[in-house]
Each structure stands twice: as structure tokens, then as C-alpha cells.
Amino acid sequence: MLDIKWIRENPQALDAALAKRGNEPASSRLIELDEKRRQHIGKLQEAQERRNAASKEIGKAMGAKDQATADRLKAEVAEIKLFLQSAEEEERQLDRALTDALSVLPNIPLDSVPVGKDESDNVEVHRIGQLKNFAFEPKEHFEIGEQLGYMDFERAARLSGSRFTVLKSQLARLERALGQFMLDLHTQEHGYMEVSPPLLVNDEVLYGTGQLPKFAEDLFQTTEGRYLIPTAEVPLTNLVREEILDMRDLPLRMTALTACFRSEAGSAGRDTRGMLRQHQFMKVELVSITDADRSIEEHERMTSCAEEVLKRLDLSFRTVTLCTGDMGFGAQKTYDIEVWLPGQKSYREISSCSVCGDFQARRMNARYRPEGEKSTRFVHTLNGSGVAVGRALIAVVENYQNEDGSVTVPQALVPYMGGLTRIERAV
Structure with a gap:
């Protein structure tokens, strides 16, 4: 399997290598899949960080006997948990889509390999x-x-x-x-x-x-x-x-x-x-x-x-x-x-x-x-x-x-x- 990081950094090299093997270009589709996955992971991490911060704030609000703030924060945490459940499943689907796309790509020929059709x-x-x-x-x-x-x-x-x-x-x-x-x-x-x-x-x-x-x-x-x-x-x-x-x-x-x-x-x-x-x-x-x-x-x-x-x-x-x-x-x-x-x-x-x-x-x-x-x-x-x-x-x-x-x-x-x-x- 090819390294998606290498593909992001060398899209033209990937497409040129695939062309030598008689395959269609694939870099743009792979980078698009990866970017969608990375953006989603970013949102997921932000939600996890906010959940952790809100949980700490709940403790402070309870210690200060600020029930209204504590209730609001609890509702926010509950909403984040619901989001995370669906978001984690979406992350698995995005991971799978990228892995499936990478798994059917052939290896990159070395420079010493002659270019030919058959x-x-x-x-x-x-x-x-x-x-x-x-x-x-x-x-x-x-x-x-x-x-x-x-x-x-x-x-x-x-x-x-x-x-x-x-x-x-x-x-x-x-x-x-x-x-x-x-x-x-x-x-x-x-x-x-x-x-x-x-x-x-x-x-x-x-x-x-x-x-x-x-x-x-x-x-x-x-x-x-x-x-x-x-x-x-x-x-x-x-x-x-x-x-x-x-x-x-x-x-x-x-x-x-x-x-x-x-x-x-x-x-x-x-x-x-x-x-x-x-x-x-x-x-x-x-x-x-x-x-x-x-x-x-x-x-x-x-x-x-x-x-x-x-x-x-x-x-x-x-x-x-x-x-x-x-x-x-x-x-x-x-x-x-x-x-x-x-x-x-x-x-x-x-x-x-x-x-x-x-x-x-x-x-x-x-x-x-x-x-x-x-x-x-x-x-x-x-x-x-x-x-x-x-x-x-x-x-x-x-x-x-x-x-x-x-x-x-x-x-x-x-x-x-x-x-x-x-x-x-x-x-």
C-alpha cells in the first residue's frame, strides 16, 4: 500500500507512475478523500476537547453552587456525546473509504524499470x-x-x-x-x-x-x-x-x-x-x-x-x-x-x-x-x-x-x- 502522506506531497509523481503502468490518474481523488477525513478528524478532536473542558467546568460550577451553569454545561456535554457517537462511526467510514482506494493502487515502479505496455x-x-x-x-x-x-x-x-x-x-x-x-x-x-x-x-x-x-x-x-x-x-x-x-x-x-x-x-x-x-x-x-x-x-x-x-x-x-x-x-x-x-x-x-x-x-x-x-x-x-x-x-x-x-x-x-x-x- 502506498503512503498517503507521500501522495499528498507528490501528487504528480503518483499520477506519472500510474501512467507508466497504464492506469488512470488517482492523486486528486485520493487527496480529496484524505482531506475530507482530516477535516472530520479535526472536528472530532475539537468536540472531544470541548467535552473535556466542559466536564471540568461542571465540577467548578457545582463547587460554586451555580446549578444553572452546571445544568447548561451538562446539556452541552450530552449533546457533544451524541455527536461523537455518530462522528466516530463517520470517521471509520472515511478511513475505510481511503484505505479501500489505496488498497487497489499498484506499487510505484523504480526508475530502472523500462516503460512499456506488455x-x-x-x-x-x-x-x-x-x-x-x-x-x-x-x-x-x-x-x-x-x-x-x-x-x-x-x-x-x-x-x-x-x-x-x-x-x-x-x-x-x-x-x-x-x-x-x-x-x-x-x-x-x-x-x-x-x-x-x-x-x-x-x-x-x-x-x-x-x-x-x-x-x-x-x-x-x-x-x-x-x-x-x-x-x-x-x-x-x-x-x-x-x-x-x-x-x-x-x-x-x-x-x-x-x-x-x-x-x-x-x-x-x-x-x-x-x-x-x-x-x-x-x-x-x-x-x-x-x-x-x-x-x-x-x-x-x-x-x-x-x-x-x-x-x-x-x-x-x-x-x-x-x-x-x-x-x-x-x-x-x-x-x-x-x-x-x-x-x-x-x-x-x-x-x-x-x-x-x-x-x-x-x-x-x-x-x-x-x-x-x-x-x-x-x-x-x-x-x-x-x-x-x-x-x-x-x-x-x-x-x-x-x-x-x-x-x-x-x-x-x-x-x-x-x-x-x-x-x-x-x-
Whole structure:
């Protein structure tokens, strides 16, 4: 959430930032809401001060046996109390109106973010790895998986509908191996603490990271009002909600391997074949909580940690800076890592690493106290995929496919596969 004080002082900067994201100006409407709220609070404070003063005057009048003055003052206090009752409710309504208006505003892009309308305006940072040459026409992952007999979309549809997959045997093990490999890399070499968070959260938690209220249609909600997490970013980031952290504990780095659930609203007709866009998928998430001075540096570090996963798997990828029109709601800046899929003959997103500044922290009321200072500041939050397990499986299957339909296991995963070096159809 953006700071209304900053908006009052920088209305043109807000509107210019919103224009970069393709949004309409909002400063005048927000300032008007805030001014109305501030004026009302002023009246409320004046009434409270007059009530307190009148109450003291009643005591003096009673001591002086001036009953007429005391009665007049009592009537005035009673009238003020009636006003305060309705005025306090109006204050809550004005607070809510301003909060609701602020809660749907996206974050302010950093100056280093390229201005653009959509993914075609994203800027490539670098490419890593050589594209593999095949002596045959490479297939897409779902063709390979179905021919192996280990990727079952038909039975998954009978169980749950479209956009679900049943993985079996060696592909099920490959999915597990990928998740374990990523967790070990991030915890043992990159300094992240492993966390096993709840998969069901309340609406306040989703509000904290920005999924609610704007993206409610993308979420799965239970009959009891809880939500299935769309990403482990949600519970991990909210672990510091309503807390004041010690500066010495920052940066706080966490990782989790969880199932994620998304309704994929608005994606009708996109990636309907295979595992690229699922309602349920596994992902290793990276979350950092840091101070204002180190968040940009932490963003570069997090992105390199995610890239290292693909380097260890010897997968070709490119990293791009998302433009203002393609960037997520809560991000100040985002790097997407796109892995090469030879079956599709294209790069596809496998990780998205974002720095959010204090945008989420304001919604969560998560703060830290700098050393030697009494006052507190909002923490800065970052999140990234380290990486999406399902898409990593797709990338391995397509890049390590063999002409006979088998799949070679990347060297980094062999220990996690019990020494298995090739995935083949059971005879």
C-alpha cells in the first residue's frame, strides 16, 4: 500500500507512475478523500476537547453552587456525546473509504524499470547456456510424458477437471527430486531458512501481500472463508506481520516447498495442453525481509540464487526485466527468468523475482527498528520462485529427451533419483 502522506506531497509523481503502468490518474481523488477525513478528524478532536473542558467546568460550577451553569454545561456535554457517537462511526467510514482506494493502487515502479505496455517491451538482461542441438525433432513435454506412461491428463480430468495432472512412477520421483534439490541448494548454499507453512490462510494474510481485494477471482476459497495459498510468498511474508524486528536480524531469508493453487482466471485458451498452466502445482519460494538500504542489493542476490538452480541443471535460460505494463501489482521491479523449451521452441517463465519496497509491509504493519534509533521503519519485502518445480520438470523432460522417448536425468539430480540416470517406460 502506498503512503498517503507521500501522495499528498507528490501528487504528480503518483499520477506519472500510474501512467507508466497504464492506469488512470488517482492523486486528486485520493487527496480529496484524505482531506475530507482530516477535516472530520479535526472536528472530532475539537468536540472531544470541548467535552473535556466542559466536564471540568461542571465540577467548578457545582463547587460554586451555580446549578444553572452546571445544568447548561451538562446539556452541552450530552449533546457533544451524541455527536461523537455518530462522528466516530463517520470517521471509520472515511478511513475505510481511503484505505479501500489505496488498497487497489499498484506499487510505484523504480526508475530502472523500462516503460512499456506488455511483455514485448521487456528488456533482456542476459542469456545463459547453449541451446541443445537435437538430431531429431524434439517433442513437447506432454507427448514425452504420455508416451512414457507417467503423465496422465485424462485420469486427472476425471478426478478434478481440466488443468490438473497425475504424475506417476519415475516422473513423480523426478518432481520430488527437483523440489528436494532446490531446497538443499537454497538452505545449504544460499543461506535461506526452510519453513513449512500452512496452505490455508485467512483474508488478512492475503490482503497483506496484495492478493486481496484486487485479485480475489484468482483464488480458491473454502466454505469456511479460508483461502488456498496461490504461492508460499503469502504465508512466508506474513510471518513478520504486526511485528517490530531487530535490525540485527535482517535480512531474514526463508524458503519453502509447497503446493500452490490458482484459479487461472482470465487464462482461458492459454496453455491448455500439458503442465504449463495448472490449478495446482509445486513451487520452491524464496522470501527476504530486509531494511530499506539493502533491498535492491537483495533483489540482485535473490535473482542469482534462482538462476543458480538452472545453471546446476544445465538448462539454457534468459533473464529479463519486466516493463511497467507487465509487472505485478505489488512489485517495484521484477526480473523474470525464462527457461528454453525445445519442444515449444521458445523461452517460458520459470521464475519471477520481485522487490516490493515497503508496499506489503504497510499492509502488514511489519516494521524494524534501526540500531540506535527509537523510531521504527517499515521493512522491505522481496519474493521469488526458486524455482517453479512443475516448469522445471517440463524443462528437464524437454531438454534431456532422447530419440527413443527416454529422458536422461541431469547429473545434479542423480543422487536424488537413487542413482537412476535415465527415465524409461516400464517394460
